[in-house]
Amino acid sequence: MRSFDPFSLSAQTIAQNVNNGTWRVEDIAEYYLRRVSDIQSVFNSHVGWDRDIAKNELEKQIDFIRAARLAQKHLPLAGVPVAIKDNIMVEGQLVTCGSRLLQGHRAAYDATVIQRLKQAGALILGRTNMDEFGMGSTNEFSVYGPVLNPWNRHHVSGGSSGGSAVAVAADFAPVALGSDTGGSIRQPASFCGIWGLKPSYGRVSRYGLVAYASSLDQIGPMARSSADLALVLSVIGGHDPRDSSSHRHPEGHFPESLSKGPKSLQGQRIAIIKEFMKDGLVAEVREAFLSALEEYKSLGAEIVECSLPEIDLAIPTYYILATAEASSNLARFDGVRYGQRTQKTGVNLRELYMLSRAEGFGREVKQRIMLGTYVLSAGYYEAYYAKANRMRELLKRSINNIFAQGVSLIASPAAPSTAFELGQKTQDSLSMYLSDVYTIAANLAGIPALSHPIGLDSKGLPIGIQLMAPAFQEENLLRSASVYEQHSQWNERNRPRF
């Protein structure tokens, strides 16, 4: 078998070399199968990993890629391994959302994103650990146990797409798919020193994604460079008639806009939100963020300060809406339609629902379902849910107003701190919710946002910046970040040592 230099294995490089016949897809598959088998258990990044099963599942796809090669058909992701979060359906594979309740549940069909990845020649390789049903910011709320950060195993990976972030950071795959309801792609990407993109609401089909909060959820790519994010987004994006929230927006030409677009940031106006720079932001993160902004400025961008007073109420708004939607979406997991049924006998139907759900869901999920039930209940609906919807609209209008004033991007740290120590936030839900302060606005407003690494703190843990753009302007978002990437000291060769 050919020996590969893991540092050279970007998705772009793999696809190029498989398409032109320099590399064999079997060798790529074998290299990653061995790497995941050897190391993933150290970080607990994958769920239900079995090398032989994974190998068998790849056979048909390897034949498809070989046939395409013989027919001289170019596949944009030829031979590129992609790790998949455990809440996205891959036909025939287990899909458990990190929950005891869904143990043994197999997907009956491919999610649209999986269909598109397969048609593009990708190798679907491994299911990644996550906070149960996407509810968590540390990846400690999983029935499979916590995911460890490859930069320091005493720290969390971030969540809820922690397994996908670690899969990319530790070279188990050059790219992974995550889902992002309030920062679940961008925050773990930041904690693990990689790139993560939450696309505009409606850009990527959610058909085949197990829903958490339907007005906020988006599937997006995680990778080690802007070019790989662009490549995967160009494959998975675009209208899907099977998802009624999927927009008929013209498909973007993301890789081309990176390679052919301007190489400076002249004319780009980047806003920082002054309310984001208040208490709670760790000094080292603040310094790294301001220093990255200086770099953006030196590349031609104009930096301006804006105010977004509504942002102070974004967290209660988000957690009211997300939990309300979750309480409704997760009602289907009752041991009759979906999920393991309680083994207790002699119970009536209502007891059967209550016991099956209580035995299957973990504590954080139960808590969020109850919060959602509370804010939707008669007597509290107007005070919480209806009010949160109005607040969301005001926040959305204020963000759009900032963009209407000639601002092309809004920048913030990706998270107020670097990765927490394991166990630091699990006993205090509110403190964990507050750490989502920078990422939730993009979900509430439905706009695209990415996070990318900008350096390390004094403990050697990665720090990330977040950039947000107006809806459906991913091309400018990715291109601007790629200009920084080309000039930055931090590039895709930065890797954790383990």
Add this chain to the structure above:
Amino acid sequence: MAHIDRDAVEKISNLAHLKLSEEDLSTIKPQFERILAYMDSLQEFEDTLPKDWRPEFDLPPTPEREDLPVVSEVIEKVLSSAPKVVGTAFQVPRIIE
């Protein structure tokens, strides 16, 4: 802010179809109180939207698709993950006692 006592938490868990253990109750109740107290900060904002505003006013139109018949061949696959199956149907618990 509504006072959340043990009875209230039990009532919400019933509405949510969750049978909470003693341990769950003692962990969730204080968390619940803190979170709801924090969520109450939402009562303070200055609401400048028209009174009759509704979220659906600002939603983009739902794209329509052609009404074409599609053959579904997933019955066996769906049944393979059903909690209990009889023939080609989900077996549900007896509901008339």
